[in-house]
Amino acid sequence: VKTRILELLALAAVVAAAAAAAGCGSTSDTSLRDSLDALRTPAATVSSTTPTLNPLAGLVQQVDLTLSPLCVNTEASLRPTELPTPGRMPRGSFMRRIEQRGHLVAGVDQNTLLYGYLDPFTGRLQGLEIDLLRNLATAIFGNPNAIDFKVLTTADERLQDVEDGSVDVVADAVTINCERLQDVAFSTVYYDAQQRILVPSSAKARGVQDLGGKRVCARAGTTSLDNITKQPSHPIPFPVEQRTDCLVALQEGRVDAITSDDSILRGFQVQDPYTKLVGSSLEPEPYGMVIAKSHPDFVRFVNGVLARMRADGSLKALYHKWLGTSAPHVPRAQYRN
Amino acid sequence: VPRRCERLEHADSSTEARQEYATRQAELLRALVCGTPLPGGFDASRARAVGEALVRKRARAVARALPGLAASLGDSHSSKFADYARGEPPHDNDALGDAIAFGSFLDRLRTLDARARRELLLARMEYATDTRARRRRTPLVGAMLDRARGRVLVAVYAPALGVIEVTLPFRSPFRRQAEGVKTYLEGGWPSRGTSETIRRVTSSGSEAIGASATRESLPTAWLRDRAATTPGRLRLLAALLVLVVLAFGVVASIAVRDRQQAAHSAAAETEPLLVQADVLSRSLSDADATATTTFLTGGIESPARRQRYLHDLRTASAEVTALAEEVHGSTSANAAVATIATKLPVYSGEIETARANNRQGLPVGAAYLRSASGLMRGTIVPAAARLYEVEARRLATDYGSGVSASAVVAVAAMALVALGLLILSQFYIARLSNRVLNIALLAASILLIGLTAWALTGFALEQSRLSTAQRTGSDSVEVLSATRILLLRAQSDDSLALAARGGGDQYTADFAAVMHALGPPDGSHGLLADASSLAARTHADASFDDFTRTLRGYEAVHRRIGVLEDNGKFPKAVSLAVGRTEKEAPLADRLNGDLKRQISAAQSRFENAATDATSALHGLLPGIALLTVGSALLVLIGLGFRIREYR
Numbered sequence: 005v006k007t008r009i010l011e012l013l014a015l016a017a018v019v020a021a022a023a024a025a026a027g028c029g030s031t032s033d034t035s036l037r038d039s040l041d042a043l044r045t046p047a048a049t050v051s052s053t054t055p056t057l058n059p060l061a062g063l064v065q066q067v068d069l070t071l072s073p074l075c076v077n078t079e080a081s082l083r084p085t086e087l088p089t090p091g092r093m094p095r096g097s098f099m100r101r102i103e104q105r106g107h108l109v110a111g112v113d114q115n116t117l118l119y120g121y122l123d124p125f126t127g128r129l130q131g132l133e134i135d136l137l138r139n140l141a142t143a144i145f146g147n148p149n150a151i152d153f154k155v156l157t158t159a160d161e162r163l164q165d166v167e168d169g170s171v172d173v174v175a176d177a178v179t180i181n182c183e184r185l186q187d188v189a190f191s192t193v194y195y196d197a198q199q200r201i202l203v204p205s206s207a208k209a210r211g212v213q214d215l216g217g218k219r220v221c222a223r224a225g226t227t228s229l230d231n232i233t234k235q236p237s238h239p240i241p242f243p244v245e246q247r248t249d250c251l252v253a254l255q256e257g258r259v260d261a262i263t264s265d266d267s268i269l270r271g272f273q274v275q276d277p278y279t280k281l282v283g284s285s286l287e288p289e290p291y292g293m294v295i296a297k298s299h300p301d302f303v304r305f306v307n308g309v310l311a312r313m314r315a316d317g318s319l320k321a322l323y324h325k326w327l328g329t330s331a332p333h334v335p336r337a338q339y340r341n
Numbered sequence: 342v343p344r345r346c347e348r349l350e351h352a353d354s355s356t357e358a359r360q361e362y363a364t365r366q367a368e369l370l371r372a373l374v375c376g377t378p379l380p381g382g383f384d385a386s387r388a389r390a391v392g393e394a395l396v397r398k399r400a401r402a403v404a405r406a407l408p409g410l411a412a413s414l415g416d417s418h419s420s421k422f423a424d425y426a427r428g429e430p431p432h433d434n435d436a437l438g439d440a441i442a443f444g445s446f447l448d449r450l451r452t453l454d455a456r457a458r459r460e461l462l463l464a465r466m467e468y469a470t471d472t473r474a475r476r477r478r479t480p481l482v483g484a485m486l487d488r489a490r491g492r493v494l495v496a497v498y499a500p501a502l503g504v505i506e507v508t509l510p511f512r513s514p515f516r517r518q519a520e521g522v523k524t525y526l527e528g529g530w531p532s533r534g535t536s537e538t539i540r541r542v543t544s545s546g547s548e549a550i551g552a553s554a555t556r557e558s559l560p561t562a563w564l565r566d567r568a569a570t571t572p573g574r575l576r577l578l579a580a581l582l583v584l585v586v587l588a589f590g591v592v593a594s595i596a597v598r599d600r601q602q603a604a605h606s607a608a609a610e611t612e613p614l615l616v617q618a619d620v621l622s623r624s625l626s627d628a629d630a631t632a633t634t635t636f637l638t639g640g641i642e643s644p645a646r647r648q649r650y651l652h653d654l655r656t657a658s659a660e661v662t663a664l665a666e667e668v669h670g671s672t673s674a675n676a677a678v679a680t681i682a683t684k685l686p687v688y689s690g691e692i693e694t695a696r697a698n699n700r701q702g703l704p705v706g707a708a709y710l711r712s713a714s715g716l717m718r719g720t721i722v723p724a725a726a727r728l729y730e731v732e733a734r735r736l737a738t739d740y741g742s743g744v745s746a747s748a749v750v751a752v753a754a755m756a757l758v759a760l761g762l763l764i765l766s767q768f769y770i771a772r773l774s775n776r777v778l779n780i781a782l783l784a785a786s787i788l789l790i791g792l793t794a795w796a797l798t799g800f801a802l803e804q805s806r807l808s809t810a811q812r813t814g815s816d817s818v819e820v821l822s823a824t825r826i827l828l829l830r831a832q833s834d835d836s837l838a839l840a841a842r843g844g845g846d847q848y849t850a851d852f853a854a855v856m857h858a859l860g861p862p863d864g865s866h867g868l869l870a871d872a873s874s875l876a877a878r879t880h881a882d883a884s885f886d887d888f889t890r891t892l893r894g895y896e897a898v899h900r901r902i903g904v905l906e907d908n909g910k911f912p913k914a915v916s917l918a919v920g921r922t923e924k925e926a927p928l929a930d931r932l933n934g935d936l937k938r939q940i941s942a943a944q945s946r947f948e949n950a951a952t953d954a955t956s957a958l959h960g961l962l963p964g965i966a967l968l969t970v971g972s973a974l975l976v977l978i979g980l981g982f983r984i985r986e987y988r
Contacts, residue, residue: 011760011783011790014760014786014790015757015761018760018790018793018794019757021793021797021798022749022750022752022753035817035820035871035875036733036816038823038871039820039822040730040733040823042827042859042868043726043729044726045854045855046854047718114707117703117705121704122704124699124700124704127915128912152910157841246711248704248705248708251705252705252709255694255705275703275705
């Protein structure tokens, strides 16, 4: 009987041991969950307005806008006033505010060879537009380096940043047109570009008419992209965020052609000799510097600087410095009051 | 003359007369039992009468031995036996043997019904196993087919249990159909539509089958028969005990095997895969961060950065190749490996194009770098993160099954049942035999208790070590490697934002999101809170404090760079980040180094504990087999003694 009592005790011990075994050593997946949650942090995106690809929408808007007095002659800008001495901007003017800040803030691109690009070796921005802006800084401060460049990554930023005042001026191959004139002011034309087509040297296409059903790259939010969607041969538009992304897409065979301004396309040709410009101009693309509508004094000041550069030949010299012998004529300034 | 009759001769022939006498006696005997011609000197009619009387006596004995056979033959039994006996001498004083021989003779002629044949089969089993001087020690199986009732009767003899009879239904679909048709024909023409009648007929057919099934449920009857006698009850008890003990062994083996597999899988398969996936993610992120930083510094790239990038890329390709071979089963893991394997060459191609263009001072190089970085951050790194997640979840599953309470509960429950039964039977036997101690049964109980204790201790050890492996090892590995991947992402964000020179708002926002996920360095929330509590748990506070101090410094420098960026002072910002006056990059490198050291420390903690966990169950499987079989044998021995007392 004693042994059996012992056995019963052992039975009870089994139950106790089992309870202990089940209780000790539990696991939890809190760390796992937290780690995975943290790793799943989504890539942050900045909301940007998507360019309208519907050609009809643009058309309707344009019909309305052509009635605007600004659209009678889009290239006509405010007549310049006499330039004040550098460092002594008139009291109460926008230039005075810039002067007090200590530097000009200018929106530029850093990927467009010849116009505005970053030299990978020096880490400095340079190009035709950069030099233009330095001239502007010289006119305000007497110092070409009193300038902070803000790199613009999307085409829409070129207008938005001027409107919201985060930059004073933008020189980034912005075409003057009626629609944009509703939102911002432009300087006189500092460069007359033409929208052209760039294809690989081996391509048979001789113009936009041969590109039906082909993918044609252009920067999103530009006039070039709008134009290509309106072509009767119906090329397939391929929008990219930054201009030079088109050259990557062409070199990797993702697109069949690039459409942009001849100025930009020449820069592409320098970077890739196995390309050629084809066809005639699709549309003239007059470039102006973008300035907020609320600063007409600054527009007149910028136009004054441009007029002086036209007169003393320094604009022509800049053309030669960056574009060489293929440089076009310096466009004539047109003014309104 | 039948062969057996020739042997009926007297062996002793020492003298002429004796031999003569013996010969005549043998001849007479042969004539009487086998119907050979009568030797001279005997009255033929009397001799025939004696012979017939002898055969009738044999027939009566045979009828007593196999009553079912006799009943099924009825009146023809004696005449049939007489026909048979004319050619067959009696078995040596053995009515059962004689009856089996007669039954077999009739069975060969296919004249027996099922009842008689069942009796014959059971008698044969009994005869083969029990009538000899010793009981048979090996199992024996006999079977018969009862065509008429569509069933198979299987008789199994097992030592210590006796003969067990099992009836299995044996019914071909053809036969059932034929029966249905037969019922239909007998039922006459349908009165209310054909389909209904057929349904009725079919259902009546299935009713018939059901009825026969209840009639054939013999196990209850068999049990009743067995339980009627004490040795029968003891045999049943022995069978039950053996069954329960063996079942305990099976359950315990399964539980131990499951635990062993889980612990082994965690230690040797999933965790190493997790580490590989982490190395992959980390080297991909680092390659991208290095490539962007290299571009940012401008000029001729530094050989150290180039080496780091190449090393990262080499590591990533090696890991992705290794993982491709080791990732099985999971489609999402396979898809992730395929994505990385196909996109990584595209990435490195674009990076090289970017370098070539940068060397010529062409801005398209920057565009290639952006494209490559977009591919890495948008496609390749997320795929690596998915892979990491799959492996991390597999490890969690391994932990779950490695510490699941179901194993302990199952083993304990089975042990309770087996021990309870053993103890109850000892009480029962003690009452039955008035013997206090059944040594064999007691030994069996002790074996079982010992085995249970061993198994439960093993489980508890394995469980606590596995939990240690997780709590101090892999938890830290997971949190720290997630931290490292996020920090690398932040670094790459930082470089890309600087490279965009004020245009990289999305990178700045991503940097902020990543830092938010990490939480502040004081560890009040976010992933760093986990890291901080893990550091406290693993007594790694000192190195974690070092890390947070560096992180504070890093964030301070980042803020300074942010201010410079906001004011448009990009050259100064770049210089502070990675250039001549660099402050940020060395801090980032130190953060990476710190994390690397902490991760490898956590990894070795994991490995030690996980190895201990697997060794906790060493030897348990063979132990279970040995001890359960041992106690089953002891049960048989212990009850065998008692059973034999009734023979």
